[in-house]
Amino acid sequence: MISIGIPALDKSLMEELPEGLVILVTGSPGSGSELFAKQFASAATGKENMVYFTTTERDEDVTSTMEHFGWKSDIQIVNIGERYYDRVLARELEISRYRQEGLKTKDIRRYEMGEEEMRKQVNFLTSLTYEISKLKPPFRIVIDSMDFFLEYYQDRNVLSALRTIKSHVQHNRSVALLTMLTDVHDTRTESGVEEIVDVIIELERQRTGDEFKRYLLIRKVRNHPEKTGILPYTISKEGITPL
8 A cells, every 4th residue: 555645645545545546636836736746755665666757846946845844855856857958948048148149040040950959859758758667666756747748748648658657657556646737738638637647636725814725625536436525734844734
């Protein structure tokens, strides 16, 4: 059995989860999905090969947050966001600088052609699935977030990669957690992601006067619709804590 890292939630989800599941955590910006991902990562046992794929943070931001809450932070981090900056965005910034400095149009076009070739050669979605395929089971992975891939790659390719990742997780009796923003992608894409995953947890934040009320919605537990429900939660020194 696999723990999410939040005992009250483990109890709600069949007294801990069976192996081979893919979990989706959704929410609006600031709802706490990134924190949830780190709390999940900290629950890895000694036998699990833990890898945290981040697209939006520096490595030190991930580990310092985990240390702040007293969670173990000796995890492997694969920083796709930094790779994307080094191989793609840095070149785009350089082109912008050349434009401002008056480089000839024909030279800029030549550079941009090289940039287009770079985008074709460096496929970070393929890189993600390759990195996961190399992991020795049992493993626990976090992908924070799917929004990066849905922004830069065609939806059908992202869904295909997600199905491949799920099959690999199931076959190796491991577990994966993905994060994704709500109400950002089109309905068809969101439905496609939600159909593939086994568990959906949505973090909701509502403002009441001068404070926020937070709710954890268990929206899907495959084959166990009776497990869906709503849990109020707070963020304490232990992290996300259902009330």
